[in-house]
Amino acid sequence: MNHHITLLAALLTSAPLAADTLPDRQTELPAVAKKANTDYLTPRPLTAIPDTEFGRKVKYGYSLFVDSQQMRGRYVGNEQNCVNCHMQAGMKANAAPLWAAYTAYPAYRKKNDKVNTYGERIQGCFNYSMNGVPPGDSSPELVALSAYAYWLTMSGLLNKYGLPEMPVPELSDAELILGGKREDFVLPAEIAADFPVSERGNLAGRGYPKLPSPAQEPSIARGAQVYKTTCAVCHANDGQGIKGADGAQYFPPLWGKDAFNWGAGMHRINTAAYFIYENMPLGKSVQLTEQQAWDVAAYMNSHERPQDPRYRGDLDANDQRYHKHQGYYGDAIDGHKLGSRAYPTATIEPQPGT
Ligand code: HEC
Ligand code: HEC
Incomplete structure (x- = not known):
């Protein structure tokens, strides 16, 4: 063979x-x-x-x-x-x-x-x-x-x-x-x-482009201000996005029970900052300063979301094992340890044959 x-x-x-x-x-x-x-591939x-x-x-x-x-x-x-x-x-x-x-x-x-x-x-x-x-x-x-x-x-x-x-x-x-x-x-x-x-892994345009490290440590407080003035109109003050009269989610939630969970790449401050800087606010991308992108990424990711599916009952152990990157999982923010009141992971049973 x-x-x-x-x-x-x-x-x-x-x-x-x-x-x-x-x-x-x-x-x-x-x-x-x-x-x-910027010679990006253009699909048919x-x-x-x-x-x-x-x-x-x-x-x-x-x-x-x-x-x-x-x-x-x-x-x-x-x-x-x-x-x-x-x-x-x-x-x-x-x-x-x-x-x-x-x-x-x-x-x-x-x-x-x-x-x-x-x-x-x-x-x-x-x-x-x-x-x-x-x-x-x-x-x-x-x-x-x-x-x-x-x-x-x-x-x-x-x-x-x-x-x-x-x-x-x-x-x-x-x-x-x-x-x-x-x-x-x-x-x-x-x-x-x-x-x-x-x-083949190096095509221009892959992933979310890296930003230089921020001049100042990302600030949740400054990020809250950016969020209020630039993001809340679509993602709502409570981060839950906006649903239509038909119940469909038109603007996605950024935290809470219906958002990506604590294991997702987007919960890393750096990955979120790269995504946001390049792609948000929708329709007007590359409008924030780099510092604002870092700050608002920190703010977004300082909220609870569904649990990391690798969690086995011990938050610190899970943090140690899987969270050696830029994120707040397992950290105390304003006296609350993130991940300790996470929402449930998928409430779906694995499908037979999957
Ligand atoms: C004009 C409306 C609008 C504004 C303003 C806006 N967004 Fe979005 N955002 C969207 C929409 C719509 C999507 C989904 C994109 C799609 O499906 O094409 C999205 C997707 C996202 C995502 C992807 C993650 C997910 O969970 O779906 C993040 C993160 C995000 N926005 C953050 C922000 C931040 C931070 C700001 C402020 C700097 C912001 N957005 C401003 C409309 C907006
Ligand atoms: C909440 C945001 C989010 C949603 C929703 C999402 N992804 Fe992703 N996806 C990411 C991030 C973040 C990465 C990794 C980017 C990084 O590490 O820089 C990624 C990576 C990928 C990659 C690898 C990209 C590469 O260049 O190697 C593929 C393929 C992919 N996602 C497919 C999907 C599919 C299919 C779905 C739906 C079933 C989906 N994603 C839903 C955020 C998301």
């Missing part, structure tokens, strides 16, 4: 992941400063998705991505949609676009010799950002979400390399969830030569 087939076989036969393996799925991205190169319009069995998976993935609430109670445990943090249907550069993520997996982690497939990275967002239970490796949902990301990436690459007429090659479900950072990933020769495996 060659190396890749071994990898594939190992992935397909792997047992459901134990709680201990959860952190591997939510590794902090190596944030880099915004690149001068969604209307170009073919009406084939494969195309229908892609369209289903799009629909799950923008309206994740259709998975509420099954895989999603809060009021979030993937698109809330991966904006413009996952296409916005510098808002962790899918077209820059797909070719960054499978990502190998030297530390424990584990491999994180694209599907496993998505599963991490279900555990933490969606405060839910991830769909299984061969579930239609995981395949569809992977197919959508693949289609954005491959159509963008074909266009970039002057192959706008070439249809996006179809992949099997098992290949789709792996991601494109592998030697046996199907790419036309001219693209493969210019886009070696070693470069």
Whole structure:
């Protein structure tokens, strides 16, 4: 068996992941400063998705991505949609676009010799950002979400390399969830030569661009002021966002029971500051000063939210083990230790067969 087939076989036969393996799925991205190169991949319009069995998976993935609430109670445990943090249907550069993520997996982690497939990275967002239970490796949902990301990436690459007429090659479900950072990933020769495996995690526009360290220590008090004047109009004074008359959440909650949980990447002050600086307030991004972005990120993340799903009854132990980064989990703020009155993690039972 060659190396890749071994990898594939190992992935397909792997047992459901134990709680201990959860952190591997939510590794902090190596944030880099915004690149001068703004030659971002431009996927084909969604209307170009073919009406084939494969195309229908892609369209289903799009629909799950923008309206994740259709998975509420099954895989999603809060009021979030993937698109809330991966904006413009996952296409916005510098808002962790899918077209820059797909070719960054499978990502190998030297530390424990584990491999994180694209599907496993998505599963991490279900555990933490969606405060839910991830769909299984061969579930239609995981395949569809992977197919959508693949289609954005491959159509963008074909266009970039002057192959706008070439249809996006179809992949099997098992290949789709792996991601494109592998030697046996199907790419036309001219693209493969210019886009070696070693470069595939480095596309301009990936993730949320890193900001320099703040001049002053982030301040929750100053952040509260920024929040009031710049954010509350959409996310509400109490951080719960705004619902429409139909009960649908139009502006997402930033903390509280329906927000991302204490294990999500967005609870880190730095990740939130990068996201906010680049993407908020909606429609007027890059309007805050860097210091304001750090301050408001600190304010947002000084509130209780659903518990970190890795919590096993001992807050300090969980803090020690998983929270060695910029966040307030386990810290006392105004006499309240964050995480000690967290909201429940997903109140959904794992689905049979997932
Ligand atoms: C609350 C915000 C939030 C929501 C909602 C969310 N994500 Fe994420 N996602 C993040 C953050 C933060 C990261 C990691 C960024 C970092 O570490 O810099 C991330 C990373 C990712 C990555 C890897 C990106 C890369 O370049 O490696 C993928 C893929 C992804 N998310 C898919 C999804 C999917 C699919 C959903 C819905 C099921 C979803 N996300 C929901 C915030 C979110
Ligand atoms: C004009 C309305 C508006 C304003 C003002 C605004 N936001 Fe948002 N925000 C949104 C919407 C809408 C989304 C979801 C984006 C989407 O789905 O495309 C969002 C998403 C977010 C997210 C993603 C995380 C999540 O849990 O969904 C964060 C964090 C955030 N906003 C923080 C802020 C901060 C901090 C400010 C003030 C500096 C701010 N926003 C100002 C409308 C707004």
